[in-house]
Structures are given as C-alpha cells and as structure tokens.
Amino acid sequence: MRTLFTVTAMLVMVGSLLAGCGRGMETPTATPAPTVAAEQPAPAVAEAPAAPAGDAEKGRQLFVASCSACHGPNGEGVQGLGKDMQHSEFIAGLTDDELVAFIKTGRPIGDPLNTTGVDMPPKGGNPAITDEQLMDIVAFMRSIHE
Ligand code: HEC
Numbered sequence: 461m462r463t464l465f466t467v468t469a470m471l472v473m474v475g476s477l478l479a480g481c482g483r484g485m486e487t488p489t490a491t492p493a494p495t496v497a498a499e500q501p502a503p504a505v506a507e508a509p510a511a512p513a514g515d516a517e518k519g520r521q522l523f524v525a526s527c528s529a530c531h532g533p534n535g536e537g538v539q540g541l542g543k544d545m546q547h548s549e550f551i552a553g554l555t556d557d558e559l560v561a562f563i564k565t566g567r568p569i570g571d572p573l574n575t576t577g578v579d580m581p582p583k584g585g586n587p588a589i590t591d592e593q594l595m596d597i598v599a600f601m602r603s604i605h606e
Contacts, residue, residue: 513556514592519600522593526586530578535604541578546606559601560594 524533530542537544545551554562567573567580574580583589589597 514595514597514599516596516599516603518593519596519598519603522589522597523600526584526589527597530580530584535601540576542580543576545601546604548605551601551605556595556598556602559598560591563594563597 523531523535527535527542530538531545532538532542535545537546551559563584564582566582566584569577569579583594
C-alpha cells in the first residue's frame with residue numbers, strides 16, 4: 461500500500477513537473493511571429509514629382525528669344541512690362557499642362573485677372589512656338605522658380 465502511494469505521488473510530481481515545463485515552454489512560442497512585418501509590401505517610395513517633360517536648357521534659349529524682353533533674361537520681371545516669374549505663386553500653383561495652356565492664351569488687359577494693366581500676349585507674341593517648345597519653356601520656368 462505504501463509503495464503504491466509513493467508511486468502515485470511520484471507520478472503526480474512528474475506530471476506536474478511536465479505540466480510546469482510545458483507551461484514554461486509556451487511563453488516563447490506565444491510571442492507573435494516577427495515575420496508579419498517582413499511580409500508587408502515595402503512602403504511605396506514616395507513617387508518623385510514627375511520630372512518636367514521639357515528640356516530646361518532649350519527652354520532657356522526660347523525664353524530669352526520670346527519672353528525675356530518683358531520678363532527679364534532670368535524671369536526676374538521688368539518693371540512696367542512683364543511680371544516676376546521667380547516668385548510667382550500663380551506659376552507655382554499650375555501644373556505644367558495648365559501653364560502651357562496659360563502661355564498659349566496669355567492674359568490681355570481686358571482679362572479681369574490681369575494685374576498690371578499690361579498685355580501678356582499669347583505665346584509672348586510668337587505664334588511659331590510649338591507645344592513641345594512650350595514644355596521646354598515651362599521646364600526653364602520651373603528651374604528659375606524660387
Ligand atoms: C510683351 C510683353 C510680354 C511678353 C513678350 C511675354 N509676357 Fe508673360 N506677361 C506679360 C505681362 C504684362 C504679364 C502680367 C499680366 C497681368 O497683368 O496679369 C505676364 C504674365 C505672365 C505669366 C503669369 C505670371 C503671374 O505670376 O501671373 C506667365 C506664366 C507668363 N507671362 C509667361 C510668359 C512666357 C512663357 C512668355 C514667352 C513665351 C511670355 N510670358 C512673354 C508680358 C509679356
């Protein structure tokens with residue numbers, strides 16, 4: 461009888477040891493697998509603003525030829541003729557396409573948006589300028605904008 465009791469007691473002890481052991485083992489396996497973050501797609505790299513399609517150097521030459529008489533060779537503006545382009549919020553607020561459209565239209569004195577009482581002629585008065593050249597001019601205007 462005593463032997464049976466001892467064996468039973470030992471079995472209980474062994475059982476609880478194993479149980480304790482088992483519980484002890486649970487902790488590390490319960491930690492969330494660190495693979496979750498790795499499986500996430502890498503955060504999309506912020507897309508760089510689309511580079512101007514135009515060529516700023518070609519644009520500079522076109523600008524000097526067709527725009528600088530009123531806007532200055534570096535777009536700094538000429539008092540009483542054309543506006544400063546380097547600090548123009550209007551220019552900064554337009555997309556390249558919108559800017560091209562604006563240059564094609566100009567801003568005549570009669571336009572309620574005209575701010576100087578001086579005419580901004582369509583394409584600066586040079587109807588030969590192509591859309592592609594306007595994109596070059598826009599690229600140049602972006603490059604001088606501060
Ligand atoms: C005959 C003079 C003249 C020429 C040439 C000229 N502009 Fe202008 N431009 C103006 C005037 C004047 C204004 C301002 C109109 C106003 O009062 O709002 C202006 C305004 C602008 C503006 C808007 C600026 C702003 O802040 O509102 C842009 C953009 C512009 N011109 C681009 C050009 C480009 C590009 C060319 C060459 C293709 C050109 N201009 C040629 C006279 C000229």
